[in-house]
Amino acid sequence: MNLNREANFLEPEFQILYPLVATQQNISCWVARGIANLIRHKAARGEMCVLGLATGATPLAVYRELVRLHKCEGLSFNNVITFNLDEYYGLSRNDANSYWQFMHRHLFNHIDIKSENINIPDGSVGLDDIEEYCDSYEAKMASVGGIDVQLLGIGRTGHIGFNEPGASVFSGTHLVGLAEQTRKDAAVDFGGIKNVPTLAITMGIKTILNASKIVLLAWGAKKASILQKALEGPIGPMVPASYLQVHQNVSIFIDHKAASCLSSVTSDIKN
Ligand code: GLP
Numbered sequence: 407m408n409l410n411r412e413a414n415f416l417e418p419e420f421q422i423l424y425p426l427v428a429t430q431q432n433i434s435c436w437v438a439r440g441i442a443n444l445i446r447h448k449a450a451r452g453e454m455c456v457l458g459l460a461t462g463a464t465p466l467a468v469y470r471e472l473v474r475l476h477k478c479e480g481l482s483f484n485n486v487i488t489f490n491l492d493e494y495y496g497l498s499r500n501d502a503n504s505y506w507q508f509m510h511r512h513l514f515n516h517i518d519i520k521s522e523n524i525n526i527p528d529g530s531v532g533l534d535d536i537e538e539y540c541d542s543y544e545a546k547m548a549s550v551g552g553i554d555v556q557l558l559g560i561g562r563t564g565h566i567g568f569n570e571p572g573a574s575v576f577s578g579t580h581l582v583g584l585a586e587q588t589r590k591d592a593a594v595d596f597g598g599i600k601n602v603p604t605l606a607i608t609m610g611i612k613t614i615l616n617a618s619k620i621v622l623l624a625w626g627a628k629k630a631s632i633l634q635k636a637l638e639g640p641i642g643p644m645v646p647a648s649y650l651q652v653h654q655n656v657s658i659f660i661d662h663k664a665a666s667c668l669s670s671v672t673s674d675i676k677n
Contacts, residue, residue, distance in 0.1 A: 413488040422658045434468045435467070435471045455554055456552065457554065484520070490527065493527040496530075511617040535635050540578065554619065558650075564635060564646050569614075570672060574610070582608050623660070625660070
């Protein structure tokens with residue numbers, strides 16, 4: 407993988423980029439520059455750039471680099487609209503563990519995006535209104551032309567967003583139950599598993615696959631086994647991330663530890 411070449415997210419491709427020497431930091435900066443190039447490309451044409459964003463530890467270095475590009479290299483987010491993948495259900499946006507807070511803490515508070523262009527599912531919507539709310543989230547995405555680039559992490563259950571095993575490929579934004587493993591993984595943040603919400607609002611698999619470009623990031627040995635299933639196993643609901651195999655424009659960036667269970671990795675590091 408040649409990190410000296412600019413990332414171009416306009417060219418369709420399905421690729422697994424498994425760098426032998428590049429670090430998580432280098433790759434994240436490269437992905438951030440790819441996003442920046444797309445934002446600038448769209449701005450030059452007077453177009454909005456629609457980003458699908460993820461939470462978790464995985465994309466943090468990408469967000470740090472986007473903030474740096476804004477502060478040090480004049481990258482403007484004036485023409486950017488964002489849609490976040492998911493939010494814990496039952497948390498208000500003021501809750502320290504809400505993804506609303508996470509995104510503002512790590513990205514939105516430090517860039518010039520217009521607040522009205524930030525979309526994060528509202529975890530405080532009443533149960534009676536949830537279906538209508540989810541439909542309106544989908545409609546809003548459609549009304550701005552859909553997502554140009556969707557950033558994804560992967561959970562140890564194989565979830566993307568919060569689409570846990572059993573997820574339908576036809577699902578739009580909806581309310582879901584969280585898998586026990588996912589709640590365990592979040593327990594540290596919440597000070598114990600009993601405090602971790604049992605439900606979440608998430609974009610569905612169909613929503614995610616509708617994005618023009620998908621960029622999946624994964625770091626470290628704890629993601630190795632599920633990545634092998636997602637990328638080399640059968641496509642189906644038991645490993646929701648496996649549905650990415652049917653998308654025509656996906657880039658998967660993983661470090662060597664995350665790639666350690668893959669039997670077939672392609673690396674263009676020599677190119
Ligand atoms: C959460 C998020 C996912 C994310 C996953 C992985 O469950 N809803 O979108 O991909 O965590 O988290 P991490 O990046 O911390 O490994």
